[in-house]
Amino acid sequence: MMVVRPIQADDYTALRELARKTGPGFTSLQDNDEQVAGKIEAALEAFKPSSLPDEALYLFVMEETDTGDVVGICGIEAAVGLSEPWYNYRVGTLVHASRELNVYNQIHTLTISNDHTGYSELCTLFLSPEARHSKNGALLSKSRFMFLAEFPQRFNEYLIAEMRGYSDDKGVSPFWEGLGRHFFSLDFAEADTLSSMDKVFIAELMPKNTIYTNLLPKDAQEAIGKTHEATTPARKLLEAEGMRYTGYIDMFDGGPTLVSRTNDLRAVQDSRYVKAHVMNDKTEHQPEGEFYLVSTTDFASFRCCMTAVDIVGNHVVGLPQAVADALQITEGTTVRIVPMASGRRF
Structure with a gap:
């Protein structure tokens, strides 16, 4: 029997083992002792009955009751971007037209955005490969909707979920190679790890002006809004519950951000x-x-x-x-x- 429950202090070893399995691009749970310990500490603080912090992190684990093994993790951030900036790219469109030359071009653009500041976020969804069967992934993900429905006062009216962007079988992100590397001079995995610890350097190094996507390599353009193969089932699940891609992407791997009003989610509403x-x-x-x-x-x-x-x-x-x-x-x-x-x- 699988049960999803709040994380506990003695789950550190199990969570540390899960973190070793996530791989590049999984920003919210990396193979890093300090990050794992910090997440457990933040979650324990959030679950204190008298606590109602603005930026609470609610972390849950999936436990196999017969063995006591922890096989998955998921979380909800009460609000993002309040104490440190929350960045993503907004995908827009510019039209360049000339009646005299009979030219009409629609060009996609990328603009740095903080539009989701204060939104609640579904985060840190990971299930051990050996447990990916019997609807366990759906239970792990959708259990958060039941918590949202039960304690709406702890969350924002709007909810986002950042989907892991596309990378090849070697962990290389074409979006990063085509754009971010030119400004950071770092490998994708290294920059992604740094972003999970400190987002200030993003503002310091990324270009402030609008980026025309047609100037990027073709494979980088094709990766915009594209989901990592391992994350595609999670995206489909969230979209079936009512979340939608509205043109916001991750600044590092180009993965889509899904958005919904919290009360419009099927499981919350029904x-x-x-x-x-x-x-x-x-x-x-x-x-x-x-x-x-x-x-x-x-x-x-x-x-x-x-x-x-x-x-x-x-x-x-x-x-x-x-x-x-x-x-x-x-x-x-x-x-x-x-x-x-x-x-x-x-």
């Missing part, structure tokens, strides 16, 4: 409260069929699982004992549920 009936494994028929996300209403001890349920009337669901144990709930506990499938509504 989830509802029910009472839990914990089913007897020996005397009651166990539920089958469609999976639901089921989450608790507690803050510091928030938990989320996916399971088939028996819906009794409009206010009660039957849950297998193993699910109740994973959620740490008992008979009659109020839980939040929503259909797992993005196309389903109650």
